[in-house]
Amino acid sequence: MRQERIVLIGNGMAGIRTIEEILKLEKNRFHITVFGEEQHPNYNRILLSSVLQGDAGVDDIVLNEYSWYEDNGIDLFTGDPIIKIDTKKQVVYSRSGLKKPYDHLLLATGSNPFMLPLPGVEKEGVIAFRNIGDCETMMEAAETYKKAAVIGGGLLGLEAARGLLNLNMDVDVIHIADHLMDRQLDSDAGKMLKAELEQQGMRFHLNKQTVKINGRKRVTGLTFSDQSSLKADLVVMAVGIQPNVGLAKQSGIKVDRAIVVNDCMETNVSNVYAVGECAEHRGIVYGLVAPLYEQGKILASRLCSTGKEELPVYEGSIVYTKLKVSGAEVFSAGQFIDGEETKSIRIHDDFENTFKKVVIRDNCVVGAVLFGDTSDSSRLLSMMRSKTDISQMSKASLLPSEAEGGQGESLVAAMEDGDTVCGCNGVTKGEIVCAIKDQGLTTVNEIKQCTNASRSCGGCKPEVTELLALTTGEEVSTVAEPLCGCTTHTHEDVVAAIKEMGLSYVREVMNVLGWHSEAGCSKCRPALNYYLGLVSPLQYKDDPNSRFVNERLHANIQNDGTFSVVPRMYGGVTNPSQLRKIADVADKYNVPLVKVTGGQRIDLLGIEKEHLPNVWKDLGMRSGYAYGKTLRTVKTCVGKDFCRFGTQDSIGLGITIEKKYEGLNTPHKVKMAVSACPRNCAESGIKDVGIVGVEGAWEIYVGGNGGVDLRSAELLCKVQTSEEVLETISAFLQYYREQATYLERTSHWITRVGLDSIKQAIFDDGIGRDALIERMEIALSMHEDPWSEIVDSDEKKTELFKNKSVIAH
Amino acid sequence: MTATKEKKKIFVADRNELSIGLGKQVSVDGVVLALFLQSDGTVNAIENACPHKGGPLSDGIVSGEHVFCPLHDWKISTKTGMAQGADKGCVTCFEVEVNNGKVYVFV
Ligand SMILES: Cc1cc2nc3c(=O)[nH]c(=O)nc-3n(C[C@H](O)[C@H](O)[C@H](O)COP(=O)(O)OP(=O)(O)OC[C@H]3O[C@@H](n4cnc5c(N)ncnc54)[C@H](O)[C@@H]3O)c2cc1C
Ligand code: SF4
Ligand code: FES
Numbered sequence: 001m002r003q004e005r006i007v008l009i010g011n012g013m014a015g016i017r018t019i020e021e022i023l024k025l026e027k028n029r030f031h032i033t034v035f036g037e038e039q040h041p042n043y044n045r046i047l048l049s050s051v052l053q054g055d056a057g058v059d060d061i062v063l064n065e066y067s068w069y070e071d072n073g074i075d076l077f078t079g080d081p082i083i084k085i086d087t088k089k090q091v092v093y094s095r096s097g098l099k100k101p102y103d104h105l106l107l108a109t110g111s112n113p114f115m116l117p118l119p120g121v122e123k124e125g126v127i128a129f130r131n132i133g134d135c136e137t138m139m140e141a142a143e144t145y146k147k148a149a150v151i152g153g154g155l156l157g158l159e160a161a162r163g164l165l166n167l168n169m170d171v172d173v174i175h176i177a178d179h180l181m182d183r184q185l186d187s188d189a190g191k192m193l194k195a196e197l198e199q200q201g202m203r204f205h206l207n208k209q210t211v212k213i214n215g216r217k218r219v220t221g222l223t224f225s226d227q228s229s230l231k232a233d234l235v236v237m238a239v240g241i242q243p244n245v246g247l248a249k250q251s252g253i254k255v256d257r258a259i260v261v262n263d264c265m266e267t268n269v270s271n272v273y274a275v276g277e278c279a280e281h282r283g284i285v286y287g288l289v290a291p292l293y294e295q296g297k298i299l300a301s302r303l304c305s306t307g308k309e310e311l312p313v314y315e316g317s318i319v320y321t322k323l324k325v326s327g328a329e330v331f332s333a334g335q336f337i338d339g340e341e342t343k344s345i346r347i348h349d350d351f352e353n354t355f356k357k358v359v360i361r362d363n364c365v366v367g368a369v370l371f372g373d374t375s376d377s378s379r380l381l382s383m384m385r386s387k388t389d390i391s392q393m394s395k396a397s398l399l400p401s402e403a404e405g406g407q408g409e410s411l412v413a414a415m416e417d418g419d420t421v422c423g424c425n426g427v428t429k430g431e432i433v434c435a436i437k438d439q440g441l442t443t444v445n446e447i448k449q450c451t452n453a454s455r456s457c458g459g460c461k462p463e464v465t466e467l468l469a470l471t472t473g474e475e476v477s478t479v480a481e482p483l484c485g486c487t488t489h490t491h492e493d494v495v496a497a498i499k500e501m502g503l504s505y506v507r508e509v510m511n512v513l514g515w516h517s518e519a520g521c522s523k524c525r526p527a528l529n530y531y532l533g534l535v536s537p538l539q540y541k542d543d544p545n546s547r548f549v550n551e552r553l554h555a556n557i558q559n560d561g562t563f564s565v566v567p568r569m570y571g572g573v574t575n576p577s578q579l580r581k582i583a584d585v586a587d588k589y590n591v592p593l594v595k596v597t598g599g600q601r602i603d604l605l606g607i608e609k610e611h612l613p614n615v616w617k618d619l620g621m622r623s624g625y626a627y628g629k630t631l632r633t634v635k636t637c638v639g640k641d642f643c644r645f646g647t648q649d650s651i652g653l654g655i656t657i658e659k660k661y662e663g664l665n666t667p668h669k670v671k672m673a674v675s676a677c678p679r680n681c682a683e684s685g686i687k688d689v690g691i692v693g694v695e696g697a698w699e700i701y702v703g704g705n706g707g708v709d710l711r712s713a714e715l716l717c718k719v720q721t722s723e724e725v726l727e728t729i730s731a732f733l734q735y736y737r738e739q740a741t742y743l744e745r746t747s748h749w750i751t752r753v754g755l756d757s758i759k760q761a762i763f764d765d766g767i768g769r770d771a772l773i774e775r776m777e778i779a780l781s782m783h784e785d786p787w788s789e790i791v792d793s794d795e796k797k798t799e800l801f802k803n804k805s806v807i808a809h
Numbered sequence: 810m811t812a813t814k815e816k817k818k819i820f821v822a823d824r825n826e827l828s829i830g831l832g833k834q835v836s837v838d839g840v841v842l843a844l845f846l847q848s849d850g851t852v853n854a855i856e857n858a859c860p861h862k863g864g865p866l867s868d869g870i871v872s873g874e875h876v877f878c879p880l881h882d883w884k885i886s887t888k889t890g891m892a893q894g895a896d897k898g899c900v901t902c903f904e905v906e907v908n909n910g911k912v913y914v915f916v
Contacts, residue, residue: 067862439894446894519873522882526870545830549868549879557879561865609868803834803867804826808819808916 003031006303007092007102009082009247011036013045014276014292015108016064021300023072029304032074033100035092037081040132041066044455046289046424049324051135052163054710058132063455085251087269104303107248107259107267107274111241111287116151120213126235129160138236142167145233149173149222151210153180155321157238158193161202162325164236168712172203172230174210174222184321184332188348189355189371196328196353205230243278243285258285263313265299275299282316290423291317297426318384320423322374331374334367334384335359342366345398356399363391365398378412378463382419412466421467422453422460432464436471442485444468484523486515491527491741498535506532506546522548527742530629533665534737537779544800550627553800554786555612563612564605566626567619568662571636571654571674572600578621585618599633599671601626613797616787622662623787629743630666634658635673637681639693646676648693653722654682657691660726663783666733667740667749671706685712688746689729694718698725702732702758703750711747714755717763731762731769734776816904816915824910827852832867832876837916842903843867844912845876845887852905853887854914860885860898 006022008015011034019032036042040062047061069076077094084093091101113128115121125145127137138160141148148164150157153175161171173180179190180197194204205224212223213235221231243258254260254268258280265273265281275295277287286292298314305311320333336359338344347356354372358365358380364387368380376399383390383398390398412421417430435441435450444464448454454461482488487510489497494513503509506528510520520528525546532540544552555563567582582602586594592606601624607615616623625632636654640646654674664670673682676693684690686706690713692699697718704713716732719725735758740749750758762769790796821835827846834857835842843857843866853874857867864880871877874888884893890902904915 441894517872519875521872521875521884522870522877525872545871548870553868557865557868559862559880561863561868798826799828799831803836804822805836806819806821806838808817808838 004029004103005101006030006032006104006106007100008032008034008106008108009085009092010106010108010110010276010278011038011040011042011076011078012108012110012276013042013063013289014110014296015106016042017293018106018108018275018296018299019074020064021297022303025300025304027072030104032072033102034069034074034076035080035082035094036076036078038131038133039079041069041076041078043132045131046324048129048132048135049159049163051132052129052138052160052166053324053326054163054166055708057708058135060708082247085247085253085272087251087253087272090271103271105272106299107253107272107278108276109244109247109278111243111277113237114240114242115237116210116239118210118213120215120219121237123213123215123219124217125215125219125233126213126237129156129236129238130241134236138164138234139167141234142169146170147172147232148234148236149230149232150236150238151222152238152240153177153204153206154183154238154240155181155323157236158197158202158328159324160236160238161197162200164234165201166710169234170203171201172205172232174205174208174224174230176207176209178207180204180206181323181330181332184336185330185369185371186337186357188346189330189332189357189369192353192355192371193323193328193330197325200325200327241277241287243280245278248274248278256280256283263298263315264302264311265295265314266302273299273302281314284316286317286319288319288321290426291319293424293426318381320377320381322377329370329372329374331370331377332368333377333381334365335361336367336369347399358398360390363389365390375462378419378421378460379414381423382415385420386416412463413470421463422451422455424460425452425455427451427453429467432467433471436468441468442472483527484521486510486517486521486524487513489513491531494528495531495535498531504532504536504540506543526629530665530667530742534779537775537782551629553609553612554623554627554790555607556627558605560606562606562608564603564626565607565612565615565619566597566601566603566624567621568624568658569601569621570658571634571651573636573651573655574602581619581621585615588618589615597626597633599626600635601633610801610803613791613801617791622785625663628665629668631658631661631664631670631672633671635671635682635687637675637677637679639674639676643676643681645679646693647695648676648698650674650676650682650691650693653691653698653725656722657726657729660780661729661733663785664733664737664780666737667742668745670733670746672729686710687713689713689732691725696720698722700725700728700732703746703755705745705747707745709745709747711751714750716755716759727769727773728762730776731772732758734772734779735761737779738772738775818906818913818915820911821854821914822912824850824852824907824912827912830871832857832869832871834865834867835914837914840916842914842916843876843887844905844914845871847874850907852907852912854903854905855885855887855890856901856903858900859883860892860900861896866900 042064044061044063050056080094080096082092083095093099113130127134148169149172150161151174153173161173164171179187180193209225210222211225214221219235223229245255248259249255259274259278261274261279261281276292318334323330342359342361344359357369359367365383415429419429421429441447454464483491509528529543529546549557555565591604595603597603634654634657636650639650670688672689673684673687674691675682675684684692686704690701699718700716701713702716705711827833829846833844841857842854845853859878861883864878866876868879869876875884877884883896890900892898906913
């Protein structure tokens with residue numbers, strides 16, 4: 001029998017969730033084809049805010065990679081929108097000319113941002129905040145421009161504004177109403193939010209109506225109805241969305257505000273369905289994921305039905321929102337503005353800066369606003385969903401966080417098994433608890449993978465964490481993260497034990513401290529190996545088997561199992577003979593790709609493991625450590641010898657630093673840079689240690705990061721001589737080595753402990769500083785170049801690098 | 810290859826070529842295996858391609874009977890070939906015989 005054909009238009013959150021639900025029910029019944037206008041696989045649109053705020057990269061928010069489509073036999077066409085539907089012949093046509101017949105057609109085309117029709121809206125630098133492209137535009141603009149204006153003080157506008165602040169732009173938010181988030185908050189909570197965000201550096205213009213966007217080709221500013229104006233080089237419009245219904249309309253499918261669907265998500269045309277932001281159900285268009293996911297589930301069961309069973313129907317959703325801006329806890333759900341028949345409980349605490357309001361009608365909770373402390377949110381939501389009669393309830397059980405003497409009973413403990421914990425994905429407490437028990441889950445991440453809970457907006461992560469603790473029987477209050485799933489001890493406990501008991505082997509630590517698993521795992525083994533080496537640098541013998549393959553083999557593993565080799569070029573400086581060597585080696589070993597890295601080195605990619613020792617030998621250069629938890633590179637700018645702005649010898653200092661700290665073991669990789677003037681061509685502002693030359697002095701910046709968690713470095717101190725630079729780096733790095741937990745970057749460490757505590761430790765106390773520097777010298781004395789060590793040892797070459805090949809005759 | 814077909818017993822390595830805690834890649838007539846020596850002297854042989862995306866398991870961190878794939882850290886049993894924890898999938902296991910310090914695999 002021929003497979004039934006499903007065609008999905010719209011590779012977004014609602015459409016793909018529907019497909020996931022279908023695959024759960026019927027893995028092989030359908031042949032599925034997906035068309036998407038964007039060039040990406042399905043990604044988590046909600047987390048664009050995190051990408052912009054620097055907490056995630058674009059790759060991190062992909063929900064289903066290309067391989068998922070392949071594995072499930074789904075034909076995916078990205079960057080190719082459908083432009084025509086023939087509902088009679090049941091065929092769709094794409095822009096590139098593809099023609100696909102369907103038995104069932106799913107419309108999930110989402111929405112378009114609403115752009116105010118202002119004069120000048122077409123100018124360069126005026127954008128919306130909707131997709132990856134918009135995010136990238138903002139990040140690029142931040143590199144050249146300084147002043148951003150966000151039109152719209154709602155959820156999206158504020159998240160965009162926070163992101164732009166993180167990108168070091170000046171941010172003005174223009175809002176037409178008299179308080180922020182007026183669709184979600186009442187004016188009291190709105191005012192508190194404004195105060196909080198002003199502290200974070202945003203400027204607000206309330207009750208302002210934009211009438212014109214100024215500028216010639218690119219935007220230069222805004223003009224308001226009161227004739228005042230504002231300068232801006234980037235304008236983000238976040239004033240609302242418009243369901244994307246053009247295609248449906250021209251295909252004769254009934255459209256009101258959006259595509260009209262019934263309780264089974266069916267449109268007025270047979271075999272055509274709609275879900276998501278492009279659909280209108282009982283007069284409502286939803287713009288949040290939780291309802292869309294509920295719709296997807298209903299539609300999936302409709303499509304997979306045999307026609308005999310009774311089908312579930314969709315009856316609408318209670319919506320709630322959380323603002324995803326750190327430092328501003330905001331939650332809002334249901335009907336939160338007081339009306340004729342409602343009463344409300346309000347708690348406004350100026351000291352704690354919290355505001356809580358619960359709206360009640362006919363003895364049921366129908367809405368809530370929480371500001372500053374949102375820990376009661378899931379409890380309130382579940383009461384709203386189940387329409388719990390609260391007439392007999394005390395205030396403390398409505399808002400448990402207000403209970404006398406602190407926390408009172410745990411929120412999730414009080415929830416019923418059927419109550420939803422993760423609203424986005426509709427995962428109940430019961431499902432999570434079952435998964436933890438049946439599959440022995442030990443981390444939130446595992447729960448996420450198994451159940452989808454907290455996979456979307458992440459707002460329920462605290463509840464999921466608490467459930468994990470409750471279910472596995474660990475005390476809820478012991479929130480300190482254990483080193484890994486093999487133990488209950490924290491990093492700090494383990495280091496203390498190693499010191500106190502004089503432990504000297506990885507296995508010994510695991511035995512003495514009662515590891516649950518006999519042999520440890522890929523998390524704790526490398527950490528223990530690092531801590532043991534840190535505590536006794538001269539005695540401890542490194543355990544290569546506890547190191548990740550990159551560090552064991554001193555080269556980077558690639559996705560196809562080959563390796564990449566990066567030879568050391570101190571300070572990014574090379575010469576013709578080195579380049580010739582590299583070129584010869586690349587020829588001799590047929591290296592498929594030669595690339596200059598971001599750290600000013602040359603990378604030879606695609607080398608077979610067995611060839612590594614010979615490649616190193618032929619290169620005759622030292623290892624570039626592009627793979628270790630150690631000093632990677634010291635990037636340098638051209639500096640005073642050549643550059644017309646340079647005031648200092650940045651290359652010379654960079655080389656000295658790189659030679660000195662080469663091969664040092666650190667909790668995570670460490671990157672450095674030296675620029676010879678504040679123009680910062682070596683990007684010193686986003687390095688773990690960045691040095692900037694100014695007239696007659698060097699500034700030392702620390703804790704920067706250009707990676708996933710983009711963070712600019714903070715000024716540690718200003719010193720006169722290069723000797724002082726080296727001493728300061730030694731004290732700082734040694735303190736980092738001793739205080740940070742394994743795999744903690746300097747940026748996270750500094751955020752956690754505060755720069756002041758670090759300054760105190762490495763400057764205020766002369767003896768402490770000298771001791772740190774001395775311990776650093778001891779650690780550095782142990783370094784040997786790993787490549788030449790292996791090249792010189794036949795035993796290591798065979799043990800680590802030789803594959804065997806046997807012919808069976 | 811069907812289950813009924815006779816498997817061949819093939820000498821693949823001397824036991825002292827292997828070290829505890831370190832996988833070894835051996836290809837036998839083009840079939841690529843990973844060998845793991847356990848502390849009790851037994852040897853396990855599995856297909857050297859992670860069920861996730863084909864990572865070379867012989868390069869992973871070995872913890873007792875388990876190996877952590879070097880590409881995305883899946884945990885695979887070297888005894889049963891099964892992926893552990895939340896991950897689903899398995900690799901083919903091969904029967905091994907160790908005799909007088911010689912390691913044979915049935916392929
Ligand atoms: C920055 C941001 C933050 C957000 N934060 C939250 C939040 O915290 N919580 C929350 O619940 N919601 C949030 N949302 C809203 C949420 O992302 C949307 O409600 C949800 O993504 C809608 O899903 P959808 O599938 O209907 O539409 P989309 O995810 O937009 O998918 C529609 C897809 O269809 C494609 N398409 C359109 N027309 C065609 C065509 N003719 N042919 C082929 N493809 C087509 C589009 O390119 C698009 O990729 C946020 C949205 C944004 C932009
Ligand atoms: S950082 Fe300053 S000195 Fe160095 S290259 Fe750039 S402009 Fe020249
Ligand atoms: S290939 Fe092994 S974990 Fe991904």
